[in-house]
Amino acid sequence: MNKRISFAGPSITDREIDSVMDALKNGWYENYDMHVKKLEKTFADYLGVKYALATHCCTQALHLACAAIGLKEGDEVIVTDFSWVATAYAVAYTGAKCVFADIEPETWTIDPDCLRKAITEKTRAIMLVHTFGHPAGMDEIMKIAKENGLYVIEDAAPALGATYKGRKVGTFGDVACFSFQGAKMAVSGEGGILVTDNEEIYERAKLLSSMGRTDSEAVFWSDMLGYQYTMGNLAASLALSQLLRVEELMKIKRDIFGWYEQGLSSAPGIRLVKEKEGCKSNYCYPSLLLTDEIVADRDEIISGLKALNIHCRPAFPRMSRFPVFEQRYENPVAALVERRGISLPSAANLNKRDVSFVCESIKRLIG
Ligand SMILES: Cc1ncc(COP(=O)(O)O)c(C=O)c1O
Incomplete structure (x- = not known):
């Protein structure tokens, strides 16, 4: 493995x-x-x-x-x-x-x-x-x-x-x-x-x-x-x-996101979440949305990656759906992200080759 x-x-x-x-x-x-x-x-x-x-x-x-x-x-x-x-x-x-x-x-x-x-x-x-x-x-x-x-x-x-x-x-x-x-x-x-x-x-x-x-x-x-x-x-x-090392830690995360950008920018149907103009994200959890161009099921992609020892996270389920809360909401954007969003590995011990392996594996799994 x-x-x-x-x-x-x-x-x-x-x-x-x-x-x-x-x-x-x-x-x-x-x-x-x-x-x-x-x-x-x-x-x-x-x-x-x-x-x-x-x-x-x-x-x-x-x-x-x-x-x-x-x-x-x-x-x-x-x-x-x-x-x-x-x-x-x-x-x-x-x-x-x-x-x-x-x-x-x-x-x-x-x-x-x-x-x-x-x-x-x-x-x-x-x-x-x-x-x-x-x-x-x-x-x-x-x-x-x-x-x-x-x-x-x-x-x-x-x-x-x-x-x-x-x-x-x-x-x-x-x-x-x-x-x-x-x-x-x-x-x-x-x-x-x-x-x-x-x-x-x-x-x-x-x-x-x-x-x-x-x-x-x-x-x-x-x-x-x-x-x-x-x-x-x-x-x-x-x-x-x-x-005391926050700038260094942030650079690690931003570098990792940069490698994802390089590795996935040519992949159709993948929309990476990027910082907006005027904003600097720390890219704590680099994430993407699978658009309709991709037919593969999000959870199957995550399972496929796990089989390769690549650990991603599905996007959060909407909190408003939890039994604790009585009222239900549509919130279509959150509903879409909940179904089609993935957060990618960004542990501090990853190098460019690891991220490249993740990108290639994702591209293979989405066909
Ligand atoms: C957005 C957000 N709020 C709050 C928390 C709770 O933080 P803690 O685990 O330190 O209580 C988390 C933790 O994952 C979080 O992601």
Whole structure:
């Protein structure tokens, strides 16, 4: 069997090993949160925002973001229909209703026109995703939010390093969240971080992330129903060492996408998801859509690739179809991507020859 071509996986160097060893040796006693604090400060500085709060995973950061802006039962939040379910469940945890909007065919990010049409008098916020590292259309989204007095939460889980018109994603909305889960741009095993310029959102998220503990009436006193969502030094030390290599990690992903572009551009019926003009994607998960020119079934193609030890992912099923949500939506673009979209391997250990093998195998399988 040939080398496993993994869907995703990190680049780990001596820098990461040294950083984790440092946390293991020194991150205790009076230094119990030293690496966490350093990660938060470095992350905030990197993005150019005032506050960052590290969490055990991005789902928790998203939940804190939703709770910190005060979402509750009776509120509506417009959510992209195409994402990992954490995006929508974070909203649902607060009791607010998810109203699912369709996506743009070019970037698979929320379509601003659909978003606008979904607004009602109950709408309180927009939950967008910079899907697979492609920036959402922030000019239009922020304009809609401003006109309608809505909060904007950026789910930037896979989008570290991506920019929209020269500005880093995660700096547009009221609050944004990134993931350090093992398949993301920068990893810490599991991990997440919430960022904001809004002091009130930050303070509330921070309190909620540590069990609502205020010590106000007594040591260990808690003033609200909070959660244990904080990150520890070991994970933070790994995330930090990866963050310090973000440009290098992004280059790895962008090179891989460039090889896919070379290898698949001549293939009929394949539409690669490419960055829009003025945007820089981190190409966290290079993806393609099979057009009608290709008769082969998407899942059969993925199985055929798996038999060659090439590990792809089908596109997400639309979240609005999950039993948790009561209302059904058509959202035709997301419905098409759900059926015909594939995310390609982009693990950091792939070389040009591996990607070329993937491209040739895809071309063979689609006939
Ligand atoms: C768009 C999106 N949002 C949220 C998450 C959740 O991140 P985590 O696994 O760190 O909780 C993910 C993870 O895959 C994601 O892709």
